[in-house]
Amino acid sequence: MRDLALVPVIIVVLIVGSFVSPGFLMADNLMNVMQQSSELSILVIAQSLILICGKIDLSLESIVGVAPMFAAWLIISDTMMGGSGVGISGIAGIAVVLGLGILIGTVNALLVVKLRLNEFITTLAMLILLRGTTLGITNGQTLFDLPDSFLYLGTAKWLGVPVSIWIAGFLFLFAGLFMRYHRIGRAIYAIGGNAEAARVAGIPVDRITMGVYIAGGFLASLAGVMLTGRIASVVSSQGQNMIFYVFAASVIGGISLNGGQGRIVGALTGVILLGLLQNVLTLSQVAAFWIDAAYGAIILIALVITRLTGEAPRSK
Amino acid sequence: MASGISYAVEARGITKSFGRNEVLHGVDFSIPAGDSRALVGRNGAGKSTLVGIITGLYPQSAGQVFLGGKPAPSTNDRRAWRERVACVYQRWMVIPQLTVGENLFLNNQPLNRSGLVDWRTLRQQAADVLKDWDLDVSPDLEAWRLTVEQRQIVEIARALLQGSRFIILDEPTAELERREVTRLFDRIRALQQSGVTFLYISHHLEEIYEICKSVTVMRDGRIVADAPLSELPKSKLVAAMVGEQVAALEPKATAPARADVLPAGLTIRGLRLKGVVDGIDLDVRSGECVGLAGLAGSGKDDVAEAVAGLVQPLTGTIEICGKAAATGNVAAMREMGVGFVARDRHVRGLFPVMAVADNLTITVLDRLGSLGLVSPSAQARMVDRQISDIGIVTSSPAQAIGELSGGNQQKTMVGRALASDPKVLVVCAPTQGVDIASKQALYKIIDDARADGMAVLVVSDDLDELTICDRVEVVFRGKITKSFKRGWGEHEVVAAIEGLY
Structure with a gap:
């Protein structure tokens, strides 16, 4: 089972973590880890769909920043605070965020699918454009003092568990089942596996690929709402560098960069592993400067272990 | 020497x-x-x-x-x-991105004294060469033009x-x-x-x-x-x-009833396509197997693609069992009753990392449950039946198809075409790159489909594949030029394929 190859690694991290700090295995700490990973995990779902379809989207992390920033700017009525002066409601703000995510996903889809631009450079350009826009909207200012309704998805709890964990969990379940049991999910695997054969088989390749990009934009904007809610403000750097961790989690979770291969449950183990690692490193008081380096090293080790425990590399 | x-x-x-x-x-x-x-x-x-x-x-x-x-x-x-x-x-x-001049002197560029490419000489010499050849292009033109x-x-x-x-x-x-x-x-x-x-x-x-x-x-x-x-x-x-004249090749399939009393299956009239195909009329009756032969580039494969719905004809009609088909749409043609096995399974057929089961059923998932959901039990039933009907040798339906032999991959491709219960089966080079035993098995599968009343069109340039057909139509430069009844000799068919009569 290549999909669950990370499970032993996760167990090792759990054991190491329990030695590092007695608080590590406490419910509160683990809940905290899950909540902090929830936005990342939604981006991982988005990127996994796109990767399985044989494409790539680098702009996801910038949607996490620009969509809430634009909505918050509309919400805040005080121009001294960096707002627009329009003053829309929190609920309308969430609608704006999600609508903007869908819009950006659609633009990506049109550029990549209809104009047949290279998806790497197109979404990289989109990333740079949106990153700059995020700064430009408020001249780099942080927006806070946002209405509770706008922050709800990142702050509220249902049955004692943060809403963002419910959402991430539900989306993993939904995406996993959809990719496994819905014919569009199977078509996405087919397109990523051999787009020409998919076309010959009568699968609407272009329409489904566009749909995947649009879903990606939507999910990224949802992650943006949740992140904004959790930190109760929109920083101009919101989402920055997340894309690296998105790729790390997807790929160590078994999603192939060549398309057509990997399962959503695998991507979930990737997210869990990354979240636990970060927590263990922080608890063991590794100097902040070194956390990223340790992170990189551990990802490399995880990759090697995945390869060794999983299937042999495909060689042709 | x-x-x-x-x-x-x-x-x-x-x-x-x-x-x-x-x-x-x-x-x-x-x-x-x-x-x-x-x-x-x-x-x-x-x-x-x-x-x-x-x-x-x-x-x-x-x-x-x-x-x-x-x-x-x-x-x-x-x-x-x-x-x-x-x-x-x-x-x-x-190399399309390099200029004509650079292509002419690829890895052979004139060098100056310090060992660097001497662009002026290169251009000059290239211009001279192009002039010698009466080629009215600039040495600086990019080669893809x-x-x-x-x-x-x-x-x-x-x-x-x-x-x-x-x-x-x-x-x-x-x-x-x-x-x-x-x-x-x-x-x-x-x-x-x-x-x-x-x-x-x-x-x-x-x-x-x-x-x-x-x-x-x-x-x-x-x-x-x-x-x-x-x-x-x-x-x-x-x-x-x-080679030696093998007069009448031994028929590999049972002869069907007289073609003129069979009901209409695939009917093509006045088909013209972008490219070479220029006015093709073809009848394949239900229960009949017809071969379409020709050189690569003769247009025979384009005809098959038009029937499969992959290309939109410029003019002409395609009828399935007497009903005009909506051309240019693969799903619609399949709905009308066309099953298609494309030439070159590696490029146009297989999803190599996906399971045999998925490869067999990818075109009929909408029949395996409601709301677009695929019922695993319905899928398993269909796949098990297909695997045993067609005789696909696989360790399990979940095995990746890329790991199977060529013959079993090809059987899966035919199985996929048959999964939608077609009335017209179009197969292109169905036994390319498979071993002898699989070849015989594939012939049997195709003949069984014909015997079940499908109209079968075998598009091929392999004489052996054409021997299973009741009739062979030869396409040369986009037109049907000859027709052979079962019992043809290889010489006459080859001569027709090569454009010699």
Whole structure:
């Protein structure tokens, strides 16, 4: 089972973590880890769909920043605070965020699918454009003092568990089942596996690929709402560098960069592993400067272990 | 090497195996310097392998090659090969992003004293070469802007610039207009005058009589004839390509009822497509198996794609069991009752990392549950039935199809086409690259489909595949030119396929 190859690694991290700090295995700490990973995990779902379809989207992390920033700017009525002066409601703000995510996903889809631009450079350009826009909207200012309704998805709890964990969990379940049991999910695997054969088989390749990009934009904007809610403000750097961790989690979770291969449950183990690692490193008081380096090293080790425990590399 | 005569190429006792499969069996082959030799043979006769060996693309398993009287360089020394023999392939061998001038002097650029590329000289020399060839293009033009004709000339010119006096042309006229062919032949004749040796590979036999002096015929990895063309009229040439006349090939399928009493299956009228197909009428009745034969590029595959819904016809109609079909839409054609097995399963059929089960059912998932959901139990039932009906050998339905043998992959492709219970089954080269036993099994599957009342169209250039058909229609340059009833002889069919009547 290549999909669950990370499970032993996760167990090792759990054991190491329990030695590092007695608080590590406490419910509160683990809940905290899950909540902090929830936005990342939604981006991982988005990127996994796109990767399985044989494409790539680098702009996801910038949607996490620009969509809430634009909505918050509309919400805040005080121009001294960096707002627009329009003053829309929190609920309308969430609608704006999600609508903007869908819009950006659609633009990506049109550029990549209809104009047949290279998806790497197109979404990289989109990333740079949106990153700059995020700064430009408020001249780099942080927006806070946002209405509770706008922050709800990142702050509220249902049955004692943060809403963002419910959402991430539900989306993993939904995406996993959809990719496994819905014919569009199977078509996405087919397109990523051999787009020409998919076309010959009568699968609407272009329409489904566009749909995947649009879903990606939507999910990224949802992650943006949740992140904004959790930190109760929109920083101009919101989402920055997340894309690296998105790729790390997807790929160590078994999603192939060549398309057509990997399962959503695998991507979930990737997210869990990354979240636990970060927590263990922080608890063991590794100097902040070194956390990223340790992170990189551990990802490399995880990759090697995945390869060794999983299937042999495909060689042709 | 022999006394007095010098040879541009001399190959002795060449044997070549790929894996355990021996494709050349001790071939002796030589071309005297200044000759123009044609190399002909059916697909799979070993022509490309022989050319690959005498151009150094891969080493022979046994035997020796001499070029210009000297032993051939090692296959790693591409430069030494290029100086002695050049091959102009059907596919582009110029580098599209570089300029014409740079392509002419590729890896052979004039250098200045400090060892850097001397662009001014390069441009100057390139302009001179292009002028010699009457080619009205700038040396600074990017090569992808060239026409096919110009590109071929650039490749020939490059070969001569690199010192080669022996040029191999592989199907050079396949994409040319008649006028361009005439110009190309004029240029070849001029080079022949100046002593350049040619080896000319073509499926268009009429051309070789126009341009070559002698011919080598290959069949089944052997050379079966080697003679001046003046001694080998067309009928004898075809006979040599096909081999012993096997008069009426043994029918491999049971003969159906008389075709005229069968109900209509696939009916094509006045089909014209972008490209070569120009006015095709074809009837395949339900319960009938019809072969569509022709050379690569004759248009036979385009007809199949039109029936599958992959291309929108310019004009013409396609009817399935008497009902006009919505053309140009694969899903709609499948709904109408068309099952399609594409040529070249690796490129156009397989999802290599997906399971056999997914590969079998990918086109019919909407029938395996409601709301687009795929019921695993319904899928398993269908897959189990198909695997046992068709006889696919797999360790489990969950095995990745890329791990199966070619024969089982191909059976899966046919199974996918049959999964939608089609009324018309279109199969392109259904037994390409499969072993003998699978071949027989595939013939049986196809014949069973016919016996069940499907209209079966077999699109192929493999005579063996065509023997299962009740009737064979031959397509040449976009039109149906001949029709053969069951019991045809190989010579007449090959002659029709090659455009000789």
